[in-house]
Amino acid sequence: MWLFNIYKSENNFLYHLCMKFSKKIAVLMLIISALVLAQVAFSEAASKDNVDRFISMLSDEDKGVRESAVRELGNLEDPSVLEALNDLWNEEMEDEVVFAIEIAVSKLQLLDIDKAVRMNGAEGLGEKAGTRTAVDATVGEIEGASLFKQLMVDDQEMMVIITVLEKALAIEKEKKVKKAITIAIQRYKLSDRDSDVRKKAAEFFGELAHPDTVMFLGRALESEQDEEVSAFIKDAVSKTEWNDQVAITLKQLFNGITISSQYLLIALGLAITFGVMGVINLAHGEFLMLGCYVALVAQGIFASFFQPVLGLYWALAIPLSFIFTAGLGYALERSVIRFLYKRPLDTLLATWGVSLLLQQAIRNYFGANNIDVPSPSWLLGGVEVLVGLYLPYKRLYIIGFTICVVAAIYWLFYRTRFGLKIRAVMQNREMADCLGISTQRVNAFTFALGSGLAGLAGCNMSLLSSVGPTTGQNYIVDCFMVVVLGGVGKIVGTIAGAFGLGETNAILEFFTTANKGKALTFIAVIIFLRFRPTGLSASKGREDVRLETH
Amino acid sequence: MNNKKVGGINEWIIAGIVLSIFLIVIPLLNKLPGEDSWLRISEFRINLLGKFLAFAILAMGLNLAWGYTGILSLGQGVYFGLGGYCMAMYLLLKVGASGHYGSALPDFMVWNQITELPWFWKPFNYAWVAIPCVILVPMALAAGFGYLLFRSRVRGVYFAIVSQALALVLAITLVGNQPYTGGTNGLNDFRTIFGFPLRGPDLPKTEFGLYMASVIILFGVYLICRWITRSKLGRVLRAIRDDENRVRFSGYDVANFKIFIFAVAAGMAGISGALFVPQVGIISPSNVGVVPSIEMVLWVAVGGKGTLAGPLLGALIVNYAKTIFSELYPGIWLYFLGALFLCVVVLFPKGAIGIVGQIKNLYSKKPKHTERKKTNIMERTKTEERSIKEG
Numbered sequence: 001m002w003l004f005n006i007y008k009s010e011n012n013f014l015y016h017l018c019m020k021f022s023k024k025i026a027v028l029m030l031i032i033s034a035l036v037l038a039q040v041a042f043s044e045a046a047s048k049d050n051v052d053r054f055i056s057m058l059s060d061e062d063k064g065v066r067e068s069a070v071r072e073l074g075n076l077e078d079p080s081v082l083e084a085l086n087d088l089w090n091e092e093m094e095d096e097v098v099f100a101i102e103i104a105v106s107k108l109q110l111l112d113i114d115k116a117v118r119m120n121g122a123e124g125l126g127e128k129a130g131t132r133t134a135v136d137a138t139v140g141e142i143e144g145a146s147l148f149k150q151l152m153v154d155d156q157e158m159m160v161i162i163t164v165l166e167k168a169l170a171i172e173k174e175k176k177v178k179k180a181i182t183i184a185i186q187r188y189k190l191s192d193r194d195s196d197v198r199k200k201a202a203e204f205f206g207e208l209a210h211p212d213t214v215m216f217l218g219r220a221l222e223s224e225q226d227e228e229v230s231a232f233i234k235d236a237v238s239k240t241e242w243n244d245q246v247a248i249t250l251k252q253l254f255n256g257i258t259i260s261s262q263y264l265l266i267a268l269g270l271a272i273t274f275g276v277m278g279v280i281n282l283a284h285g286e287f288l289m290l291g292c293y294v295a296l297v298a299q300g301i302f303a304s305f306f307q308p309v310l311g312l313y314w315a316l317a318i319p320l321s322f323i324f325t326a327g328l329g330y331a332l333e334r335s336v337i338r339f340l341y342k343r344p345l346d347t348l349l350a351t352w353g354v355s356l357l358l359q360q361a362i363r364n365y366f367g368a369n370n371i372d373v374p375s376p377s378w379l380l381g382g383v384e385v386l387v388g389l390y391l392p393y394k395r396l397y398i399i400g401f402t403i404c405v406v407a408a409i410y411w412l413f414y415r416t417r418f419g420l421k422i423r424a425v426m427q428n429r430e431m432a433d434c435l436g437i438s439t440q441r442v443n444a445f446t447f448a449l450g451s452g453l454a455g456l457a458g459c460n461m462s463l464l465s466s467v468g469p470t471t472g473q474n475y476i477v478d479c480f481m482v483v484v485l486g487g488v489g490k491i492v493g494t495i496a497g498a499f500g501l502g503e504t505n506a507i508l509e510f511f512t513t514a515n516k517g518k519a520l521t522f523i524a525v526i527i528f529l530r531f532r533p534t535g536l537s538a539s540k541g542r543e544d545v546r547l548e549t550h
Numbered sequence: 551m552n553n554k555k556v557g558g559i560n561e562w563i564i565a566g567i568v569l570s571i572f573l574i575v576i577p578l579l580n581k582l583p584g585e586d587s588w589l590r591i592s593e594f595r596i597n598l599l600g601k602f603l604a605f606a607i608l609a610m611g612l613n614l615a616w617g618y619t620g621i622l623s624l625g626q627g628v629y630f631g632l633g634g635y636c637m638a639m640y641l642l643l644k645v646g647a648s649g650h651y652g653s654a655l656p657d658f659m660v661w662n663q664i665t666e667l668p669w670f671w672k673p674f675n676y677a678w679v680a681i682p683c684v685i686l687v688p689m690a691l692a693a694g695f696g697y698l699l700f701r702s703r704v705r706g707v708y709f710a711i712v713s714q715a716l717a718l719v720l721a722i723t724l725v726g727n728q729p730y731t732g733g734t735n736g737l738n739d740f741r742t743i744f745g746f747p748l749r750g751p752d753l754p755k756t757e758f759g760l761y762m763a764s765v766i767i768l769f770g771v772y773l774i775c776r777w778i779t780r781s782k783l784g785r786v787l788r789a790i791r792d793d794e795n796r797v798r799f800s801g802y803d804v805a806n807f808k809i810f811i812f813a814v815a816a817g818m819a820g821i822s823g824a825l826f827v828p829q830v831g832i833i834s835p836s837n838v839g840v841v842p843s844i845e846m847v848l849w850v851a852v853g854g855k856g857t858l859a860g861p862l863l864g865a866l867i868v869n870y871a872k873t874i875f876s877e878l879y880p881g882i883w884l885y886f887l888g889a890l891f892l893c894v895v896v897l898f899p900k901g902a903i904g905i906v907g908q909i910k911n912l913y914s915k916k917p918k919h920t921e922r923k924k925t926n927i928m929e930r931t932k933t934e935e936r937s938i939k940e941g
Contacts, residue, residue: 280707339896344707345622346895349851352844353891360884477718477840480711515726519719526698526712533702 051076055084063094070097074104075160082108103128103161110168110181118177122168125161126184129191129216155193162188183208187216190233195226202232209236211244211388247388252510253503258395260502261402262464264495265457266475267482268409269450271494274483275426276446279337279347283355284479285472287325287451291458292467293362294321296373311376321459322452329451333444341443355472363469370468379463394463401460405453409491422446478505478518485525487535496536501525565772572603572765577758593754597829600761602869604825607764607771609849609861611818616847617855618779619811620791621705625713626819626846628720629688631838633820635724636687637827638737639671640680641748645741657739662729671730677744684824685817692816696809703805705794714840721839736834743828760829767825768862771818776858778814787811848887851894854901863902 050072057069070088073081082105089101102124109121162185169181186208189201202220205213217237224230270284295317302313332354340347375394382392413419424432425442433439461471478501486497504524509517529535576599582590591599608630615621642656651660655667673679695716699709724731731737740748746756778784789797790804798804827833836842845868853864868890875883898905 274707278707280711336892336896343895343899345616345620345710346899348622348624348707348710349844349847350892350895353888353895356884356888356891360881360888363884364881473840477715481715484708484711513726515722519723519726522715522719526695526716529704529712530698530702533699533704533708 051078051081055081058084058088063097066092066094067097067100070100070104071157074100074107075164077108077111079108079111099128103157107161107164110164115174115177118168118172118174119180122165122177122180122184125165126180126187128161129184129187158188158191183210183213187213190220195229198224198226198229199232202229202236206232206236206239209239209243211240211247214240214244243388247386249510250386250389252506254389254391254395256503256506257499258398258464259506260499261399262457262461262475263479263482263502264498265402265405265460266454266479267486267494267498268406268491269453269457270479271483271486271488271491272409272422272453273447273450275488276422277337277341277443279341279344280351280480280483281337281447281450282348282351282476283332283358284351284451284454285474285476286355286358287329287454287472288458288461288475289362289467289469289472290325290328290358291321291455292373292462292471293366293458294324294455295459295462296366296371296467299373311378314376314379317459318456321455325455325458326448326452330444330448332451333447337447338440338443359469359472366469368469370466370471372466373462375463398460398463401456405456406491406495409453413491418445481522481525484529485535487532487537490537493535493537500536565769569765569769573762577762580758593757596761597754597757598873600757600764601826601829602866603761603764603768603862604822604829605846605849605869606862606865607768607825608819608822608846609853609865610768610771610775610858611815611822612846613850613855613857613861614775614778614787614818615812615815616850617857617860618784618791619787619808620794621808621812622707622710622847623713623812623815623843624710624840624847625715625717625720625843626815627717627838627840627843628713629692629816629819630823630826630842630846631720631724631833631835632688632691632823633684634823634827634833634837635731635737636674636680636683636820637824638740638833639674640677641740641743641828642737643671643675644743645739648741649739656732656737658732658735658737659729664729668730681824684820688816688820688823689813693809693813696805696812700805700808700812714843717838717840717843721835724835724838732834734835736832736837737827738832738834740828740831748828748831757829760825764825764829767821771821772858772862774814778811779858783807845887848891848894850901852890852901854903857901857903860901860903867902 054069054073054076057065058073060066060069066088070085073085085101085105085108089098089105092098092101106121106124106128109117109124112118112121165181165185165188169178169185172178172181186201186204189197190205192198192201205217214237217233217240221230221233221237224233266284266288269287270281274280295314298313298317298320299310302310302316306312332351336350336354337347340350379394379397382390382394383396384390411419413423421432421437421442424435424437425439429439432442458471461467461475465471482494482497482501484497485501486493486495501521505517505521508520511517512520576591576596579589579591580593580596608626612623612626615623645656647654649657649660651657653660655664659667674683695713699705699712704712724736725734727733742748743756743760746759747753748756779787786797786802786807790802790807794804823833826837849864849868850861851864852868853862854860871886871890872883875886894901898908900908
């Protein structure tokens with residue numbers, strides 16, 4: 001349209017000319033457009049040629065040639081060269097070329113369809129900005145630090161990278177990736193030649209205060225010459241470090257809660273059986289371990305028969321682990337434990353024997369090595385609630401699951417007839433028996449319930465760590481301590497015990513090491529028992545009867 | 551099995567026969583000519599037997615606590631380990647500068663870049679400190695632990711679990727402080743004990759000496775146990791086992807008795823550990839943790855708890871079975887161990903010593919002990935009813 005407008009209004013002569021030779025012009029335009037098309041086709045062919053040429057250059061003996069080829073490939077915006085670059089990446093020995101490859105790959109990753117890959121690309125490019133400041137610092141001190149010099153993103157390359165990043169930012173829709181790209185750009189800007197640009201970047205990082213950037217900011221601070229900019233960076237560092245501390249502390253507490261809820265799920269079963277029958281089941285840990293293996297088997301079944309809906313295996317694993325371990329617990333109670341009610345210490349030993357048998361059976365069947373159970377895909381990933389505080393879905397799920405189970409147990413204990421019977425037996429076995437409650441049945445079902453809870457906990461455990469024949473043993477002593485700490489007879493006690501132990505452990509671990517933390521926690525519990533021998537939820541009166549030996 | 555019946559001269563004869571077998575017959579069999587004669591007991595077997603006798607000392611102590619007083623400790627490995635580590639520290643310091651690195655420090659400290667001997671190692675340079683420590687350190691810990699728990703009347707299953715946690719605490723502490731304790735590898739590579747070599751061609755002679763020492767100490771421990779259980783103290787202990795509250799109401803301070811006997815058991819475990827170390831040549835956290843501690847309880851259970859000779863028998867049976875099974879069918883040992891726990895507890899609660907009595911009971915007329923008790927109660931209630939009616 002504008003073409004005709006111009007001709008009409010501003011250039012009458014041309015307009016007439018056009019009208020006169022309209023047919024010829026049409027032909028001419030056809031020719032021109034054909035030429036243009038040919039040109040495009042030709043240039044595309046040329047770039048294809050280029051790709052091939054650069055790829056062939058990748059196998060050149062001279063590392064300079066390889067490096068420049070990699071750079072060119074990186075700028076071509078053609079994802080198909082990724083494969084060739086990756087191949088070279090695996091074989092390449094020269095640091096400079098590897099460096100170039102990493103940049104090129106990250107650039108290409110920015111163009112990917114998958115947001116996770118784009119994220120990787122942005123982060124990868126951001127990392128390289130880190131080398132730039134590090135280089136500045138070293139070059140200043142050591143004369144002719146040639147290796148570092150070569151391993152740095154030079155000014156020209158930096159401009160290219162920033163343009164690439166900005167382009168990617170313009171078309172990016174995912175919030176997270178956008179943020180990653182922005183951070184990457186700012187990282188480069190922090191090593192800009194212009195001090196004003198650096199100052200702005202420092203301000204940006206001060207506002208961001210993301211714990212992941214602490215190291216990078218530290219390095220930038222070291223190499224910074226300009227005092228004004230350094231002040232800004234210092235400010236950013238202190239803000240970031242504060243955030244880092246907060247995030248670490250909260251994360252530790254959160255992990256403590258996760259572990260506590262695992263403890264709770266395991267110890268609940270123990271506490272119930274102990275409360276009702278006065279026996280401690282040393283094979284409880286092995287039920288937990290069996291729960292893990294049930295999850296493994298369920299995953300295996302889905303992987304071989306229902307591959308398309310693999311993530312749903314969890315829906316099979318949860319009920320199956322409960323039913324399987326509860327059934328086993330029922331069988332154990334009927335076959336061994338019911339003969340030993342008068343001898344609780346002997347029960348301890350007999351169940352230990354059972355635990356050895358189960359462990360060895362698993363070792364024979366599945367092997368002695370630890371196995372990873374692939375978690376269902378919908379539980380992967382997490383949510384970032386605060387800067388730097390990343391909560392994995394798995395752990396959130398475990399906490400939520402535990403809350404549901406505890407609620408269910410509460411309902412069972414205080415709202416159903418069966419729960420009433422359990423509580424009656426717990427309070428006074430003989431009297432309950434006299435009133436027509438079948439204490440034998442209550443025993444068996446309680447034991448099955450406790451074992452089933454261990455199985456559920458095991459199923460969840462497979463999300464957190466790999467599974468082995470001794471998985472149960474690693475947790476069981478802790479859970480006994482939860483029962484001891486919590487006291488018997490009330491669910492609240494077990495909850496308090498689990499969180500008391502889990503959080504104490506997490507806090508002490510934070511200040512010392514994992515080993516020392518655990519040792520100190522146990523010693524603290526032992527000393528605590530001096531003052532509250534019946535645990536946190538001391539119910540008065542009949543407690544002594546239940547703690548009787550024989 | 552029944553001490554009262556066997557008592558008097560008979561018991562001394564049996565003890566004398568057993569002692570002379572260990573002290574005379576076995577050494578003589580060792581001296582028999584012919585390397586592969588079936589009668590001859592090799593040096594290796596004697597060393598093994600010496601180790602088992604060391605275990606039996608621990609089992610006797612544990613039996614005092616569990617069999618006679620009803621205190622089940624699932625953490626006896628703690629006291630065994632403390633005794634063993636005390637001995638091992640002394641032996642390692644005696645290696646002196648003849649170690650791999652030519653340093654006065656133990657080799658593992660050199661790896662861990664420790665330059666000065668830690669303070670708690672220093673006293674163990676002297677035998678006159680180390681030997682009493684073998685007994686006193688475990689006793690002190692047991693007394694402290696017992697004070698915390700028995701005073702606040704933690705008992706039964708509760709106590710068992712907490713004592714198990716203590717075993718875990720010791721094991722992870724030992725593993726976690728590698729520069730001072732040798733970590734997972736433990737303490738090993740000893741050279742001499744009281745001037746006798748612990749390596750080289752003369753090792754069998756030293757081992758024989760250690761074996762003889764184990765037999766004699768075991769006999770001494772047996773005498774102590776016998777004396778304790780026969781005394782008035784022993785009666786109080788059994789009464790505590792059978793009904794703690796009644797003893798308390800009778801005016802005894804139950805906690806003190808328990809602390810005392812638990813400390814004695816710990817001291818015996820310490821001796822056992824100290825004898826174990828030179829005979830085996832290593833002590834590590836895997837000897838003191840949760841699992842070995844429970845195995846120790848099994849020795850007593852298999853032999854027969856609450857009997858004097860039971861622990862000795864149990865320690866020998868279980869450990870020989872373990873050796874044989876691990877040599878012949880390594881995979882089956884744990885199945886066997888598990889089954890042993892189950893069978894002993896469910897079928898033979900009185901252990902190996904009680905089996906004879908159990909079989910006798912099967913074939914003789916069953917004593918109506920339980921029934922009589924029931925009728926007694928019935929009669930009592932009837933008389934009570936009558937008295938109520940009359941009153």
